[in-house]
Amino acid sequence: MASPTRQLQVLDGEDDGTLLKVAFASSDRETVDQHFGSSRSFVIYGVNPEQARLLSVAEFGELEQDGNEDKLQSKLALLDGCIAVYCRACGASAVRQLLAVGVQPVKVAEAARIAELIESLQAELRDGPSTWLAKAIQRTQGGDSRRFDAMAAEAWDE
Numbered sequence: 001m002a003s004p005t006r007q008l009q010v011l012d013g014e015d016d017g018t019l020l021k022v023a024f025a026s027s028d029r030e031t032v033d034q035h036f037g038s039s040r041s042f043v044i045y046g047v048n049p050e051q052a053r054l055l056s057v058a059e060f061g062e063l064e065q066d067g068n069e070d071k072l073q074s075k076l077a078l079l080d081g082c083i084a085v086y087c088r089a090c091g092a093s094a095v096r097q098l099l100a101v102g103v104q105p106v107k108v109a110e111a112a113r114i115a116e117l118i119e120s121l122q123a124e125l126r127d128g129p130s131t132w133l134a135k136a137i138q139r140t141q142g143g144d145s146r147r148f149d150a151m152a153a154e155a156w157d158e
Contacts, residue, residue: 019046020140021055022121023079023103024114025087029057032112036090036098036105037071042078045118049125052118072097079103083136086117102139104132 024043025034034040041059045052058078072094079085084104098105108117124133 018048019051019053019055020048020125020137021045021082022047022118023082023085024117025085026114030114032086032088032108032114032117033110034088036075036085036087036094039075039087042075042085043114044079044082045114047118047121047125049122052122076101076103081140083133083140086112086114102136104136 022045024032024045025036025039025041026032026043027034027039027041029041029043040061041057043054044056044058046055047053060074076097079098080101082103084106085098086106086108088110089107090098090105095105121133124130129137
């Protein structure tokens with residue numbers, strides 16, 4: 001398993017748990033320009049409706065699109081805690097593995113700008129999340145115990 005050759009972690013100690021982690025497959029830290037499986041680097045941001053903060057950048061060596069699934073393990077580990085990874089493309093096996101660990105792959109158009117994708121995600125968080133985003137938020141916040149209270153309060157006819 002190839003781990004990142006370089007990784008920058010931003011430590012400012014101000015994460016109050018409200019930031020959703022989102023990854024971008026990017027070689028220049030400005031656009032999404034990489035296929036997930038062969039991506040040489042990922043940029044991870046913490047995002048909520050009001051702010052976006054760079055959390056980390058990880059760089060891998062050269063990786064070929066060769067169907068070698070072992071190379072995905074280190075990327076999956078890197079994305080631990082992320083709700084989504086934005087990429088140019090993602091193979092079927094990688095999609096299954098990402099979904100199994102709770103990361104939604106998001107395919108974007110060529111030269112999609114990270115800043116614009118973050119703005120769009122923030123607008124969606126403010127206006128009401130889509131189905132996948134609502135599920136991702138629920139996973140990060142754990143189960144909602146109020147739903148059990150509501151069920152208990154309902155009248156049960158047998």
